[in-house]
Amino acid sequence: MSRARPVALALAAVVAVLVPFAALGGGSYTPARVADPCETEWTKPNGIQALLEQLALTGFAGAACELGVTREELVLALRSDDALDAFARERGLARAEVDEAIRDGLEKAVEEAEAAGDLPSVVAPLVQRAVRELPPTTILDALERLGSLVG
Numbered sequence: 001m002s003r004a005r006p007v008a009l010a011l012a013a014v015v016a017v018l019v020p021f022a023a024l025g026g027g028s029y030t031p032a033r034v035a036d037p038c039e040t041e042w043t044k045p046n047g048i049q050a051l052l053e054q055l056a057l058t059g060f061a062g063a064a065c066e067l068g069v070t071r072e073e074l075v076l077a078l079r080s081d082d083a084l085d086a087f088a089r090e091r092g093l094a095r096a097e098v099d100e101a102i103r104d105g106l107e108k109a110v111e112e113a114e115a116a117g118d119l120p121s122v123v124a125p126l127v128q129r130a131v132r133e134l135p136p137t138t139i140l141d142a143l144e145r146l147g148s149l150v151g
Helices: 002-025 049-069 071-077 080-090 096-116 124-133 134-150
Strands: none
Touching: 049 071, 049 096, 049 134, 071 080, 080 096, 080 134, 096 124, 096 134, 124 134
């Protein structure tokens, strides 16, 4: 009888967890839909770090829309030059096409930030020039470093 008691307690514990889990819909998990990168809009950032994040997310969404991929796919490809080269190759694109789409997306994000009054007009041309002249992976690194400095 003493051996059956631990087994019965274990079964009771399993039932105590599984029944509420199933009753609350745990048996029908559906992953969240990936956002359409072509349907983004500028949101008012609160602080410099939020502005940097908004610029990056909006810019990469614009590039992803132009390239016909998700923003997440593009951001993962930006982890290194090799990853970005592989990303371009897998999609039958030249690396220059991907770089240009990223620049276009970031330029548009800077324009949106300036138009919304979130990026000073004195700073916007400097950021635009950096976007035009620096490689995309360098821009991402700079945004991450700036974010960690002000965060």
